[in-house]
Amino acid sequence: MKTIPSFQIDHNILKKGIYISRIDEDITTYDIRMREPNREPVMTNAAMHTIEHLFATYVRNTEFGDNIIYFGPMGCRTGFYFLTRSLTDAYSVNLIKEAFEYIAEYWGKIPGCSPKECGNCLDHNLPQAKEESRKFLEIIKDWTKEDLKYPVAEKTDE
Secondary structure, rough: OOOOOOOOOOOOOOEEEEEEEEEOEEEEEEEEEEEOOOOOOOOOOOOOHHHHHHHHHHHHHHOHHHEEEEEEOOOOEEEEEEEOOOOOOOHHHHHHHHHHHHHOEEEEOOOOOOOHHHHHHOOOHHHHHHHHHHHHHHHHOOHHHOOOOOOOOOOOOO
16 A cells, blocks of 8 residues: 555654645645644643634634635644645635634634534533644744745765
C-alpha cells in the first residue's frame, strides 16, 4: 500500500503553526498544528471537541461559509484539518486567526451541544478551548501565506 501524504511529513521537526497539507483541484487542506508531535502533551478530547464546534460554527457563518468543506480533529490530538474550496491562502490564514480569536473570547452556550445535536455532548470544556486558542494565537499572530510550507530537515554533510 502507498503511504498517505500526511504520514510522509517529518513529524520529528514539525512545529506549531498552519501548513498546507495538500491541494486537490480547488480544495486546500490546511494542517492546523497546535502541538509539536511526540514532544508535547496532546490536547484533551474535551478541549478539541469544543474547539471543533466553535470553529466550524464560526467559519460556516462567514461571507464564504459555503466554501468551507470540513474542520475536524487529527486522531493524534495535536491539531485539526481545515478544508476549503476556492479560497485564497491569505484569506484562509486570516479566517483561521479570526476563528481562534472568536473562541478565545467566547462566553456562551457551545453551539450544537445538546444530546439531539451531538453524539458526545457531555465531553466539552470551554475554558480549556479558550486557553488552547489563546496560546495558539500567540504562535500564529504574524503567520502569513508565505509561512504555509512544512518545515524540512536541514541537510548535513555526512
